Amino acid sequence: MPTGYNIINVCNRLDDEDNFRSYFEPLEQPSMEAAASRVQSISQSGISSVPPEYIQPNSTRPQLPPSNKDPIPTIDLDDDLSSLQKSLHSACSEWGAFHVVNHGVSINLLRDIQCVGRTFFESGSTEDKMEYSCQPNAPASQGYGSRMLATQSNQNNVVLDWRDYFDHHTLPLQRRDPSRWPHFPHHYRQVVSHYSDQMQTLANHLLGLMSEILGLGHSRIQEVVGEVYQNITVSYYPPCPQPELTLGLQAHSDMGAITLLLQDHVSGLQLLKDGQWLTIHPLDHAILVILADQTEVITNGKYRSAVHRAITNTSNARLSVATFHDPARTRVISPVFEPPKYRPVLYGDYVSSWYTKGPEGKRNVDALLL
Ligand SMILES: O=C(O)CCC(=O)C(=O)O
Numbered sequence: 001m002p003t004g005y006n007i008i009n010v011c012n013r014l015d016d017e018d019n020f021r022s023y024f025e026p027l028e029q030p031s032m033e034a035a036a037s038r039v040q041s042i043s044q045s046g047i048s049s050v051p052p053e054y055i056q057p058n059s060t061r062p063q064l065p066p067s068n069k070d071p072i073p074t075i076d077l078d079d080d081l082s083s084l085q086k087s088l089h090s091a092c093s094e095w096g097a098f099h100v101v102n103h104g105v106s107i108n109l110l111r112d113i114q115c116v117g118r119t120f121f122e123s124g125s126t127e128d129k130m131e132y133s134c135q136p137n138a139p140a141s142q143g144y145g146s147r148m149l150a151t152q153s154n155q156n157n158v159v160l161d162w163r164d165y166f167d168h169h170t171l172p173l174q175r176r177d178p179s180r181w182p183h184f185p186h187h188y189r190q191v192v193s194h195y196s197d198q199m200q201t202l203a204n205h206l207l208g209l210m211s212e213i214l215g216l217g218h219s220r221i222q223e224v225v226g227e228v229y230q231n232i233t234v235s236y237y238p239p240c241p242q243p244e245l246t247l248g249l250q251a252h253s254d255m256g257a258i259t260l261l262l263q264d265h266v267s268g269l270q271l272l273k274d275g276q277w278l279t280i281h282p283l284d285h286a287i288l289v290i291l292a293d294q295t296e297v298i299t300n301g302k303y304r305s306a307v308h309r310a311i312t313n314t315s316n317a318r319l320s321v322a323t324f325h326d327p328a329r330t331r332v333i334s335p336v337f338e339p340p341k342y343r344p345v346l347y348g349d350y351v352s353s354w355y356t357k358g359p360e361g362k363r364n365v366d367a368l369l370l
């Protein structure tokens with residue numbers, strides 16, 4: 001998150017049954033007004049300059065054109081174990097993000113999830129889409145929205161992301177209610193359910209490998225995380241007339257344990273590495289792994305979470321599918337190594353401070369450093 005920003009609102013990523021309601025004000029407006037404020041509607045209205053609330057202050061505007069360098073590691077899960085462990089260890093400790101190939105998830109499924117997501121955003125009528133709108137007054141809301149986060153600049157202006165999204169609560173199974181997901185195209189719900197299961201398997205496999213590499217035994221990291229709360233967010237970034245002034249998604253690190261991200265063929269994701277924003281170009285059939293803050297805490301900083309953001313472009317809508325694997329909000333997360341460098345944190349407290357205070361100029365997880 002950028003220095004000098006406070007997150008003032010949130011629409012989702014808090015659990016249905018949670019008690020965060022009192023922290024937040026309503027984000028999404030009632031339906032027709034909300035439909036007009038979807039970024040896709042603004043983009044399609046043919047404007048040549050973006051509305052002021054989407055303009056980033058100078059300090060957070062992207063440098064365009066973006067860098068072409070893309071040295072992010074690619075990890076082949078079919079490699080022999082000792083090379084795999086070596087490359088995975090350096091990717092996790094030096095980058096906090098990497099592509100995985102030979103990940104065991106069918107290429108057809110990767111194609112299908114992007115296809116159903118794109119169909120929802122591009123073929124649904126406004127009325128059809130608004131049927132799945134985030135609840136205007138409930139931060140716990142899954143569904144179709146635009147304002148997951150709004151930030152407040154030093155001048156107290158609200159700054160919005162140039163993004164629409166659909167958030168799905170997928171795990172544990174008692175949270176999974178496919179009737180809350182789009183009914184079109186006809187196999188949407190089936191694809192998301194199947195994708196959720198496959199992502200959980202891959203996330204467990206990766207956490208198991210990391211745990212072993214750190215000499216902890218296969219299940220140690222997963223034991224600290226406990227029951228996994230999984231959300232799948234399909235993000236849709238419409239073309240933007242002024243990409244140099246906007247961000248599709250502001251800079252952040254993910255809050256939970258591990259995120260698995262699928263990008264379509266349009267570049268836009270950037271990773272902060274050694275103070276520089278690097279564009280992570282999509283790699284065919286690969287899944288991008290992004291380590292999140294709780295993995296950094298659990299590994300006592302041996303593995304670092306990755307700060308990332310999304311930029312926009314003038315000509316192509318971009319779609320991504322992020323699958324977040326988080327602890328329960330009642331879970332206390334603490335380092336497994338001595339002496340601990342981070343203080344233990346109740347995950348629910350971490351989430352609410354992530355959304356309310358912002359990092360105050362530091363990475364969120366740095367606030368836990370002892
Ligand atoms: O769209 C992307 O590439 C990034 C999405 C993301 O970082 C998120 O939803 O947390």
Ligand SMILES: [Fe+2]
Nearest residue numbers: 252253254308
């Ligand atoms: Fe993210």
